Amino acid sequence: MSSYSTNEFRKGLKIQIDGVPFQIIEMNFRKPGKGASLYECKMKNLIRGTVTDKTYRAGQSLEAADVEEFTAQFLYRQGTDYVFMKNDDYEQYELTNEQVGDVGKFIKEGLDCQLMIYNNNPIAVTAPNHVILQVEYCEPATKGNTATNVSKPVKMETGAEILAPAFINIGDWLRVDTRTAEYIERSKKPE
């Protein structure tokens, strides 16, 4: 297994600590004139998504993490699991409900997502930032109210519940931000 020494540390590097993959998402190099270099890192746990602060001193090294990211199509749900297929080689990967997290509420069969694998096991999936989904249920639109500042809860076909303007109806197509679960705009039905 290859490793990185402190002087190879940089933003974006993927390393592992006690068998858990992390990514350096921020790094601050600090060095008092006559003292040792310190590398103050914000590390994202690639399995849990949490961020922790770690400080390394010159001369330390960390093992590289065998993490790969690629485009994979969401095929179908199987019980509480989600099945994806890598677009390159049609290899299939199963992720649990927990691994998919909130992303699961925004993805439809056939959607291209980014899958992350660690030591060949899938660990996380990200959806495109924006998806177009159909409204499955909401209260009827109030007549004449086209104000966008009045919101109501809307349930999408994939299960996500978001806040949308009052003029939205069942069957409308909406563009939704998958990172914030926010309504962006009404859209045409995708081709």
Add this chain to the structure above:
Amino acid sequence: MCPKLSNLEHRSKLLADLRHFFSQRNFLEVETPLLSSEVIPEQHIEPLVVHSQYLQASPELHMKRLLAAGMTSIYQVTRSFRGHEQGTLHAPEFTIVEWYRVGDDMQAGITLLDELCQSLLDTRPATRTSYSESFSRHVGICPHTSTVSTLIDRARALRIEIPANMPQHDRDEWLNLLLATQVEPNLGIKGPEILFDYPASQAALAKIAPRKDGIQVARRFELYWRGVELANGYDELTDAAELQNRLENVNEKRVADDRPALSLPKSLLQAMERGLPACSGCALGFDRLAMLALGKKSIAEVMP
């Protein structure tokens, strides 16, 4: 990416002001080799090597040869090189301003640095704070008398994120960790601040002398502004045998830290044996100075 041209114009103006400051005081501008077969070993500086020669990490070695040869007030603006240093305040190649004046002690050295700072940055006179005052204020311990276990306990109590490879028995490593994380960010906030009287174990190339209370301290000083270290100066060590001892000690620590020992700078030792006059010297990071003068957060914004 090239920084804004207006930043570079401002930098150029600062450099002209700096040269004017030294020329008004009858300093001679000198040029010394960047590439040399010798280097002053430092525990935490990795010199860059080109064709078996060192790119100088500072012009100190060669400027002291000039002092030993009889020059009395000299300054230099030059590029210096330090491997593996890269960050918002560091670059492997950077601009250093270094000066020496024969006859100056530490107080005179501090005063000259303060004048330079006021003249270039239009700031008020620097606050002068001893290293031990700054530690009692920001860490709550005495840096000269505390044992290493007191320092470690303090670092833990302050919830400092402690690197795994901290040498457990080296007081200076712990002092530097506390300095970097607890003290430095609070220095020079209201205006420039000069720290002086460093622990004797961190004398580097400064003279060691007793304080009034008898504690041995290094006649070393550093300028901070807005939490950024800008300059480091000494009442210069003139004793060749003492320098040799210290550099051998540096090499032992380098080896203990898995880094190669570096051969001793014979030309400097020989010059000091012939006689280095009492003097004070100081080195200033010019990129950082320009960065702060322009209110920027990174030296990259003021480097061409």
